[in-house]
Amino acid sequence: EAGVTQFPSHSVIEKGQTVTLRCDPISGHDNLYWYRRVMGKEIKFLLHFVKESKQDESGMPNNRFLAERTGGTYSTLKVQPAELEDSGVYFCASSQLSSGTGELFFGEGSRLTVL
Amino acid sequence: GENVEQHPSTLSVQEGDSAVIKCTYSDSASNYFPWYKQELGKGPQLIIDIRSNVGEKKDQRIAVTLNKTAKHFSLHITETQPEDSAVYFCAASKGYSTLTFGKGTMLLVSP
Numbered sequence: 583e584a585g586v587t588q589f590p591s592h593s594v595i596e597k598g599q600t601v602t603l604r605c606d607p608i609s610g611h612d613n614l615y616w617y618r619r620v621m622g623k624e625i626k627f628l629l630h631f632v633k634e635s636k637q638d639e640s641g642m643p644n645n646r647f648l649a650e651r652t653g654g655t656y657s658t659l660k661v662q663p664a665e666l667e668d669s670g671v672y673f674c675a676s677s678q679l680s681s682g683t684g685e686l687f688f689g690e691g692s693r694l695t696v697l
Numbered sequence: 698g699e700n701v702e703q704h705p706s707t708l709s710v711q712e713g714d715s716a717v718i719k720c721t722y723s724d725s726a727s728n729y730f731p732w733y734k735q736e737l738g739k740g741p742q743l744i745i746d747i748r749s750n751v752g753e754k755k756d757q758r759i760a761v762t763l764n765k766t767a768k769h770f771s772l773h774i775t776e777t778q779p780e781d782s783a784v785y786f787c788a789a790s791k792g793y794s795t796l797t798f799g800k801g802t803m804l805l806v807s808p
Contacts, residue, residue: 624797624799683746684746684792686743688733
């Protein structure tokens with residue numbers, strides 16, 4: 583069974599440009615999370631989807647970030663326009679709604695570098 | 698909101714030694730405490746977790762202890778091996794809601 587996949591693995595853009603990150607969760611997982619880790623700091627929560635609905639987006643830094651999950655399958659996270667402080671590794675994680683455990687399955691992350 | 702502090706930020710041990718990583722949390726309502734291991738180039742992976750109704754849990758060479766009164770929990774790795782080298786993250790949540798992570802500990806096990 584395929585794990586959580588993220589694309590691209592690494593993106594280098596200039597300040598002011600736009601980047602879209604994609605996450606394909608494990609098939610059948612209704613919960614989808616986006617997290618971000620800035621170098622040396624904690625893995626910080628951005629938002630949580632349950633199927634196609636945003637359950638919690640309290641961690642989104644500002645309105646330059648837009649997440650979607652059309653059809654409740656894959657999700658995209660768009661940053662527009664990108665700023666220097668947006669650099670970091672963006673992780674996507676998924677879990678089953680009714681698994682009875684709290685285990686999150688993470689992708690390998692998308693490293694974003696804003697120059 | 699919840700705040701999780703993790704120490705140390707880096708830890709170097711010799712193969713065969715034990716390693717201990719400590720975390721504290723701020724929200725007394727938190728009751729789920731997982732530990733994730735991130736190997737180079739990979740995403741974090743759950744290695745062990747504990748709920749607040751128990752004080753200790755073991756799985757082979759790894760164990761987690763929880764002190765609810767003091768609001769701290771620790772990861773213990775015995776007989777460390779080079780393949781234990783990774784970044785370890787602790788986390789806390791209420792039930793299975795959104796996890797709050799610590800800053801991570803880079804563990805290096807030297808042969």
